[in-house]
Amino acid sequence: MKVTRLIAAVALCVAASAPLAAHHSAAMFDDDKVVELNGTIKEVQWTNPHIWIQVVVDNNGQKTEWSIEGGSPNTLSRNGWKATTFKSGDPVLVRVNPMKDGTSAGQFIGAKFKETGKTLGRWE
Amino acid sequence: MRTALLAAAACAIAIGVAAGQAGKSTSAAMALPDWSGVWQMVGPTVFDRATVQPQNGRAGDAGVREFPPYTDEYEAIYRKNIAKIKDGTFPDPISVCGVPHGFPRIMNVPDVYEFAVTPSATYVLAENGPGVLRVYTDGRTHPPAEELWGTYTGASVGHWDGDTLVFETRGLKESRDNDVIVDRTGLVLSDAAKVTTRMRKVNDMMMEAVIVVEDAKALKAPWKVTKQYRKMPAGTWAWDYGCAENNRNPISNSGKTLTLGPDGKPIDKKTD
Numbered sequence: 368m369k370v371t372r373l374i375a376a377v378a379l380c381v382a383a384s385a386p387l388a389a390h391h392s393a394a395m396f397d398d399d400k401v402v403e404l405n406g407t408i409k410e411v412q413w414t415n416p417h418i419w420i421q422v423v424v425d426n427n428g429q430k431t432e433w434s435i436e437g438g439s440p441n442t443l444s445r446n447g448w449k450a451t452t453f454k455s456g457d458p459v460l461v462r463v464n465p466m467k468d469g470t471s472a473g474q475f476i477g478a479k480f481k482e483t484g485k486t487l488g489r490w491e
Numbered sequence: 492m493r494t495a496l497l498a499a500a501a502c503a504i505a506i507g508v509a510a511g512q513a514g515k516s517t518s519a520a521m522a523l524p525d526w527s528g529v530w531q532m533v534g535p536t537v538f539d540r541a542t543v544q545p546q547n548g549r550a551g552d553a554g555v556r557e558f559p560p561y562t563d564e565y566e567a568i569y570r571k572n573i574a575k576i577k578d579g580t581f582p583d584p585i586s587v588c589g590v591p592h593g594f595p596r597i598m599n600v601p602d603v604y605e606f607a608v609t610p611s612a613t614y615v616l617a618e619n620g621p622g623v624l625r626v627y628t629d630g631r632t633h634p635p636a637e638e639l640w641g642t643y644t645g646a647s648v649g650h651w652d653g654d655t656l657v658f659e660t661r662g663l664k665e666s667r668d669n670d671v672i673v674d675r676t677g678l679v680l681s682d683a684a685k686v687t688t689r690m691r692k693v694n695d696m697m698m699e700a701v702i703v704v705e706d707a708k709a710l711k712a713p714w715k716v717t718k719q720y721r722k723m724p725a726g727t728w729a730w731d732y733g734c735a736e737n738n739r740n741p742i743s744n745s746g747k748t749l750t751l752g753p754d755g756k757p758i759d760k761k762t763d
Contacts, residue, residue: 390583390585390586390619390734390738390740391582391583391585391586391740391748392551392576392579392581392582392583392586392675392748393551393552394551394553394576394579394581394748395579395748395750395759398552410753412737412753414733414736414737415731415732415733415734415736415737416588416732416734416736416737416738417737417739417740419737419739419753421753432752432753434739434750434752434753434758436739436750439602439619439732440730441602441603441618441729441730441732442601442602444728444730445603445723445727445728466750466759468759468760468761469760470750470758470759470760471758472750472752472758
């Protein structure tokens with residue numbers, strides 16, 4: 368199981384890191400949980416009002432696609448992100464606040480590029 | 492000869508008057524403060540940070556509220572909204588792309604701002620939008636009450652008090668079924684709201700807007716809120732914000748904010 372649940376003793380850190388949902392209610396996300404995904408970037412939708420990162424997690428041959436919501440490209444670009452920061456095929460670890468209903472989607476917290484060790488967002 | 496001299500004198504007077512007018516206009520323009528640059532609101536999108544509970548509460552989180560001097564009727568409305576937030580059925584009206592934040596919420600949004608000062612009007616340009624507030628300073632007065640109808644940002648008329656822009660906003664749209672809100676904790680106002688704002692540059696790096704809301708239906712007393720805006724580094728870009736470009740969070744019939752997958756279909760386990 369490459370999806371690791373880190374029950375949030377770090378809830379406060381997460382709360383502080385989650386101003387991303389500027390456009391809509393964030394009631395669907397569970398701020399008290401952090402899920403770490405070990406997967407591969409399928410696609411990045413560098414669009415307003417939020418960017419979306421599609422990550423495929425391969426669990427012993429069973430592939431699950433996660434939809435991960437980020438901030439607006441406007442804000443992210445002012446914080447050093449580019450439309451090409453994530454590229455299709457990049458192997459990554461991504462931490463998210465998952466949907467409360469268990470759906471394979473979540474709110475972006477941070478990411479680590481497995482090939483370079485470079486991190487983005489909150490990654491302690 | 493005499494005619495030529497008279498003509499020359501008339502020309503000289505005309506040129507002098509024109510030059511004087513141009514000089515007045517230029518000096519008037521130069522007297523306006525420089526609010527150029529790109530600015531960002533300080534703190535989270537809680538409208539009244541002075542009263543929010545819990546103190547670090549975020550707008551939209553369950554149980555977070557502020558304490559405006561609401562009348563009993565509006566306190567009850569606010570409490571209902573707070574309960575809806577807890578149930579996950581308090582959609583932000585701006586989730587429907589194209590709906591403006593309205594005033595005073597436009598002074599309380601994320602992303603960045605620009606403040607365009609001209610002799611006849613000042614424009615508050617919120618990147619997160621659509622978000623434009625027009626404050627006319629050309630000497631006009633508000634339209635008579637019978638000619639005003641409720642709009643998201645209302646009608647703002649202002650004047651300069653030294654380096655402070657003072658403006659009054661009337662004609663605001665009443666919140667009906669929460670179709671316009673003050674912030675995501677569920678604050679709303681009525682169509683009786685009249686808002687006086689004093690806006691100035693405190694120093695090179697900080698703008699301030701002191702907002703006093705009066706609302707004979709919703710408030711028992713004037714409600715004073717101060718918002719601050721920090722200047723971003725020189726060269727910072729503000730971009731357009733095409734909310735409809737890829738809105739993967741539509742609202743269900745029951746008011747739940749849905750999440751769409753990349754195929755455009757809801758991925759929520761329950762949609763209503």
